[in-house]
Amino acid sequence: MKKDLILSKQLAILEKQEQKFLNHTDSEFIKSNFTPVVDKIQAKIPDKLQSTLDAAFYVGFHLVFEKGTSLIEKTYNKEKIDVAYDLNNYAIEKYMTKKHLKTLDKSSKHSKTINESFNMLQTKKKPIYFI
Numbered sequence: 001m002k003k004d005l006i007l008s009k010q011l012a013i014l015e016k017q018e019q020k021f022l023n024h025t026d027s028e029f030i031k032s033n034f035t036p037v038v039d040k041i042q043a044k045i046p047d048k049l050q051s052t053l054d055a056a057f058y059v060g061f062h063l064v065f066e067k068g069t070s071l072i073e074k075t076y077n078k079e080k081i082d083v084a085y086d087l088n089n090y091a092i093e094k095y096m097t098k099k100h101l102k103t104l105d106k107s108s109k110h111s112k113t114i115n116e117s118f119n120m121l122q123t124k125k126k127p128i129y130f131i
Helices: 002-022 028-044 047-073 078-094 098-125
Strands: none
Touching: 002 098, 078 098
């Protein structure tokens, strides 16, 4: 009974977060200030350069989808992640408490923050192409 209550509360929280994410609208400030700048930049990109960038982007995605699994798996320790997953799964099955769920949420938020920070660093080093 306790497990069902905890899971139903967690599911309600996740559904609320999902609805908030799905119903998110961009602010008027971004629409009024950022969109015209992007349009001006896109208007100044020559058609030949745009087609070259599109082709390079296509080839990059094709490479990732074709050979991506082996390349991506080289960038992280799969065994460490599997062990962490098994431990967390065991803890949830054995001791279903809010504490364990919050711990999992905290670790996922930490991973999300690291990934977003890494992406921001990459964006600042390389120019952004609007395709």
